[in-house]
Every structure is written in structure tokens, then in C-alpha cells.
Amino acid sequence: MNNHNHFNHHVRARSEVNHTVYEDDAPINKKLPKELLLRIFSFLDVVSLCRCAQVSKFWNILALDGSNWQRVDLFDFQKDVEGPVVVNISERCGGFLKSLSLRGCQSITDKALQIFAESCRNIEVLNLNNCKKISDLTCESLGHYSKKLLVLDLSSCSEVTNNSLKALSEGCKLLTYLDISWCTEISNGGVEALAKGCPKLSTFISQGCQQITDAGIVALAENCDNLKRLKLLGCQQITDDCLSIVGQKCHNLNNVCVSNCPRLTDTTLVALGAGCVDLKVLEVAGCTHLTDNGFQTLARTCTKLEKMDLEECIQITDSTLAHLATYCTKLSNLSLSHCELITDEGIRHIGSGACSTEYLQVLELDNCPLITDASLDHLMGCQGLERIELYDCQLITRAGIRRLRSHLPDIRVHAYFAPVTPPPSVGGGRQRYCKCCAIL
């Protein structure tokens, strides 16, 4: 990748371009003023810019002008990017840089990011996913300089601790999106500080942060009433208590993921149903205590639900499906994997529900041992259905799948059966016969 050498070699502050037009200059440089060239460059991506920078000295200066580098995504070069690259980019771009993604750039260290934070103070979106080497020092300088930060992704930065969140909460008051998934050191203290400092937070993602418990989430719910998206996958400590508060306070919530939080019960569903009527996405995979009662209450109020992941909610029965089919008219994705009590009757409700003809796109029924070909017959009216998962449904037969396909030709059916090969065309044989006849 030549591009990075460029950053290394041309460490120059943004310079005033004094370009006099020579006779032998390329026509494009004669015709277009540098402002227009700059404008054109501003539409290019990183790779194209670096290519342009190698055309001529003039273009080099123009292409590497900070104003072209407002959005930089280095994900494609994650293994090559090292500290100096970031330092050079930040020195070149300065205040122009608004969005930077260093996703997966594992060699980046605190030092580079401290320089970055100091020089690019207008940064709004910063993605540091999987930058494993960074620690609290980075977040401290972000908190100090990046007052305009809106979106920050720190997922899988395993050295980040509560101190980081405290620093962010003191400086980045505008923060709306924070992802701290798999930062396993973080606990309630950090989340509480964050909640108090950043009241505009609308998205909070903390997958696999096992130390976060009810107290942290309650603080979040009480301070950030604009919360729209909450993803707590695998925070196994949380219970109904905090989600009840969430239901009471966060009325704008539309996307909740509490998969693999096995302590939750129907109380959570009731609270969400009462408070969050805008709910569109609900993921509760692996919450084995949830039952029909909870989902019935939820379905009656949260009628805007579009996506539901109920994998391994092993207690639910056809009654839940009947309610979903009746009330949630916009349901498009439904996962019922490992819901072993579901029968054909439940699928009949889904197939005849209000959502079925138009909205339903994805239906996952893998490992539902009771459903049979009858279920597939019930689904034949779902014209929008794109994909259906049937792995390990042992009562499903090839004939059933074939029948479904004949009604819904574009559907992708996922089962252990071999993909249906078109039957050997009989026409071919006949044609040959006819040819023979002709010859004879």
C-alpha cells in the first residue's frame, strides 16, 4: 500500500498553494482553478486521493489538503496502519477531520491517539473497534479535547476501564452513541458517571460487560431519557429491576437487545410494553424465563414491532404467536429457533396474520421439532417471505419444501436437505428422439 508511505514522507502543514500555470501543464490544470480541483477531490475516497497525490507536485498538495480528509476509514488497511500514519493524518487534517475509523487497527497506541485528539478537535465520529492496545490515556485526551464527539465505538478495547468513561463524561457532553462491548473491565461506576455527564446519549451498547448490573442501567435510564437503542447482550447480571425503570423512563426506546440475560422474566416484557410503545426491535434470545403471559401483554401495546428474536425462549407456545399475529402488523423478522413448543397451529396464526402477506421477510424455525409440512402450507400466502430456516425440523419433508417453493419461487429455504436441483428436463430426450425421427 503506497498510500501510507505518503503520509510518512509528506509531513507538511497545509500550505498555501501558489501554482503558476506553465505551458507544458496538463490541460486540466490550465482550465480548472484549484478551488474546483479541490472540490472534485473532496468526493474521492482515501485510495483514490493517494493515487492522485502521486500524479504531480501540484496535485500532491491539493489531494493531501486536509479539507479532502473529513471522513477517513482505514479498516481496509488495518494490518498496515501504525501509529505514525494516524499522527500524520491528524497533523494534516487538523480541524477538518470529522469522522475517523480505525476499526481493527491493532497496532495503534495511546500515543498516536493522544496526538490525534489534540490536533483534530472537531472529530464527531470515532471508531476504535478492536484497537486492543489503547487504554484510558486515549479516552482521557478525548475527554479533554474532543468536545464535539458524537459517536464513539470502543468495542473490544479490553484495557479500557471506568476511568475512560469518567473522562468522556466530563468532556464529551454531546455524546449520543457509545459502544463499549467486550470492555470487560467496565463496571457500574463508569456507566453511572457516563449517564450523568452525557444526557444526550441515545444509543448505548455494552455486550458482554458482565460487571455492569442493575445500578448502572438504572442510572442510564434516569439520566438519559432520550435513549433509543439499548443493547445489553450477555450482561448476565441484570434483572427485571433495571428494565422496569427503563420502561418507566425511556419512552423513546425503539431497539432493545437483552439476549443471553437469563435472569429476566415476564416483568421486563410488561414494563417495556407499558412504557416503550415505539419498540421496533426486541431481541431476547436465551431468556428462558419468559413466557406467553409477558409476550401477550407486550404484543398488545408494542404494535410497531418489526424484528423479534425469540431464540431459545423455550416456554413460549402458539399463544404468543397468535398475539403477535393479531397485534404486530408490521413484523418482518421473526426468529423462533429452539422454541420447542411451537406447533403448526402457531405458524397458522402467523401465516394468516396481518403482517404475513406484506411484511414478513424472514422466519427462523430451526430446531422446532413439532412443526410439519402443514406449517409450510400455512405460509404459502406470505408473498414477501425471503428466507425461512428449517434446520433440524425433522418432520419437514422434501415434498413440503417443494410445495412451498412452487408457491413462493424466490424464497430461500435453509434445511439440511440437498438444494433442489431442477428435474432433468424431459424435453431434451424428446428432442433427440425427434431428431432421430427427422434423420430417419
Added chain:
Amino acid sequence: MSDVRGSRLFTDLNNIFRKDLSIDEYDVIPVTEPVHNKSPLVVIEHKLGVELWCIPILYQYAYDKLLSWRARDGTEKFLEPGEVCNLCRAVLLVNPECYTVWNIRKECVENGDLTVDEDLKLGELILTKHPKSPETFIHRRWLLQRLLNKSLLSSNDSNHSNSSVESSELLVGVDGISVNFLPTNQNTCSNNHILPKQIDRNLHRTVHHEFDICLRAAEHYACNYNAWSHRIWLIQAAFNSAVQVLLSEFRTTVTWFTQHVSDHCGFHYRQFLLKSLINQSQAVSCKFHVDVNDLLNQEFDKTTDLIGTYPGHEALWYHRKFVLHQIIDEIKTKKDQLRETLSKDNGIDLKRSRVESERQQLLEKELNLVSNKELLSCDKRECELANRYIVWIKRMLSL
């Protein structure tokens, strides 16, 4: 659609390994077509069965994904280390000769994404299905070498602090590992107390287990050269060919050979043991009061026994040739020694001829024995083998 099934099969496989940590064997179930819509991966009592039809799909999926990630220009730009390890496992279970994938696993071990023990466990599982896989053994050697180096390093450190004998510490360090698995335990006059026991106990268990794995692989696949040469490597690398280990191996493997009389690779291993013992014959006799010549003679008698009991096995005859050759060699070295001690004496020629005649006598005796006993055998194959042997002896006699 087949690629879609690939990802599902891969998830199934990972789930199986997540739920059952002690899967100790796997094999293919000959089901060529998916008859039912059920998972083709079956686990019963920690044994994994994989239906035949799904293997190409699973392999294709895992291999493509892994190599595309490896090439860095494909669609897979970023994979979690855990995912990489799982993909490697899926590929290797099907095809353990893929050394690119083994190399990826080596990188995982070096980066700390995978522990050596986990990797050894996978290798062990693979050897139950592919007992002869050379790449698997090579990878195991790499892993074990890593463990050994680590243990040597730490034992060196502690030895320095104890300011003990520096010159022999390397030898003692590896010697000591075998101490409690020896029958001649009481004979060892070693200074093992300087060893850091705790690290070594772990290593000792691993290495001891490695011997079991070799034996199992050798039993699963006749003439498993890779398994036996792995065992040889183990003795050389982990025990520095220590006499006590050689002796105990020599004794413990006797029964195995009487049960596998046509396993030439096994006999090769035994020949390695004998050769190493001969090379260190002085240490053998002073430390353990065992004469190498006695061992050779015992081995010779043993082959006589086995040939009599199991006629028609070429490997036995070859082994007999080897032992006889070694005995003659020993006589020759004795002769050399004698010549040295008697160099001033005038009776060199006399002595020399006596030794010479000793060799002649031995060969002639052997010739008579074989022609009297084996040529009368009713087994046609056995007669042929005996004839070849006699030709060989005659050539030796004429030398």
C-alpha cells in the same frame, strides 16, 4: 444454497465442541444423502460422528473463508481470533495435511489466542481419525518443543539462583522429568532436587501422555512410521536420549512387539533404542549394571522365539539381521580394544584370529540353526525368507 448449509454446519460443529469439552474420537458415518432434515453431526458418549455428505460442504465453507481471510484481499477482511481457531479446527478435522492451516494455528499460539494444551488436544483428536498424519505430528513437535524450551528456560533460571552445577544442568533438567516413571528408579544417583518440580510435573504429564498417543496411533495404523519416529524424537528432545528412559522403553515395549510381529516401523524403533544404548554402553553398565551384550543376546533369543511362533513375517527376519549385525559389531569393537591393550604384545595375530574365529563360529552356528530348523518349515513363505537370510549370512562369512 450449499454455502448456506456450510455456515450452519460450521455453527453446529462449534456448538458441539462448546457443549462437550471432552470429545475424544470422531469418524465419518457413511450416509451419502441427507435423508432427514436433521443435523449430520452426532455426538454419543463423547464420540463425534459426521455424516459423509456434509463433509465437502463444511470443508469448502471453512477452507474458503479461512484462506480468503489469510489472503487479505478476499471478502473476509476481519475475523475474531476465536473464529479463526474454529475455522482451522473445521478444516483440519477433515484434512490434517493442510500445513497452511497448521501455520495459522502456530500464529494463534504465538499470539496467545490459543493455548498449547488446547492445540495438543485437537491434534490428539485428529490422530484418532488420521493416525498417520505427518503434519499433525510435525505440529505437535513444534508445540512440545515450545513447552520444553519454556521449561528448560525456567529450570535454568532457578538453577542459577541455586548456584549449582552449571555444566550438566541441561542434561539433568531433562533427565529428571522421567524419574518417577522408571522401573529402575532406585538406581538413579541423580541430584534431581534442584529441579523446579511444579513446572516439570505438568510437562511430565504431557510428555508421558504423548507416549500413549504414539502407541495408540501405532495401533490404529499398522507400520505407522510417523508415530514411531515421533516417539524417537520425543526421546531425543524431551529426554536427551537418557539411558534410564531408553532402558525402560526397551523393557516396556517388549510386549507390544510380540503382539505386532509384522510392524517393521515398530522394530525400527526398537533398533533405535538398541543403537542408542550401545552408543552409551559405558553409562549403561556403570549406572544400571546392565551389559549391552546381554540385552543384544536377549533380543536375539526373543527373535528366535517369535520366528518360531509366527512364521512368515519378513519384519522379524530383518530385525534378526539387525541384531546379529550389532552383535558382530560389538565383537569387532572388543577386538579393537584388545588390540589396543595388547599392542605391545607379539601375540596380536593370535588374539586377532581368535576374535575372527569367534565371529566365524557365531555365523556358522546361526547358519546351521536356521538351515536345520527353518528350511524344514512347511510354510512356503517362511522357507523363502529363511533362504534369503542364509544368503545374507553366507555373504557375511565370505567377508
